[in-house]
Amino acid sequence: MSVYDKLAELGITLPPVAIPAAAYVPFVQTGKLVFLSGHVAKKDGKPWVGQLGKNTTTAEGQAAARAIAIDLLGTLHAAVGDLNRVTRIVKLMSLVNSTGDFTEQHLVTNGCSELIGQVFGAKGAHARSAFGVAQIPMGCCVEIEMIAEVE
Template identity: 65%
Template sequence: MSETAYDRLAALGIVLDPVKVTGAAFEMAARTGNTVFVSGHIARKDGGAWVGKLGKDVGTEEGQAAARAAALDLVATLHAFLGDLGRVTRIVKVMSLVNSTEDFTEQHIVTNGASALLLDVFGERGRHARSAFGVAQLPMGACVEIEMVVEVADA
């Protein structure tokens, strides 16, 4: 029997946080056919938004940790939405928004924090296409926001 995403999470010492239900006018995940679109998740730290601007008060390494945290929340949302991470056949696409100064150019390196986590959890099924953008601001002043598109098998 092959190692599951849950086995990998346990080996990494990760317990997925419960997903908070929002009163927002959108869904945290939506499915059409075998594709799930997971809404953007901001990086969180100490129970709130992980605030800061890359190139000003957040360094690249801390940004990678923030991207990893956002990816963990994405995985938790995916687990809550699907009920079983074993249904994930592929992480198709990751889009990363990095709150950064005009001269900061390491958005792709920051986003590696999320990409590495997805590979650690899903193995080859976690290998994905990706975009990383620098933006002037994110909700609540968060330093990183990430969304993803996932292919899933039927239940």
């Protein structure tokens, strides 16, 4: 099954690449690796604001991370032209806006990791880091970046 068939089965439509909010580009390819800049969580087209452990639950954080996965896939599609060219999702790095005593950053990030695994199957198995941070731009609850390998 192609990646696009899987996305259709999941009811996912890829969004266009977001316009960078600062002095950076959305992606860079060097050799076979594509580096995607961090994508912040959005809900209804606006920053998904919140702090895990204060006013946002782990389940809400997982939903935010899943939404980011969809945005990352849209950017990756724009970068490579065809998601079926992806040979491996190499790594995700997740920043979770959280209180000092919140310890479920890894569970929040699963919202992204699980969708990437569903879409790419074995090619979606990736290395990952999940960090708790004091703040994310615009007060967003989660930010995730991705590295992918293409043929």
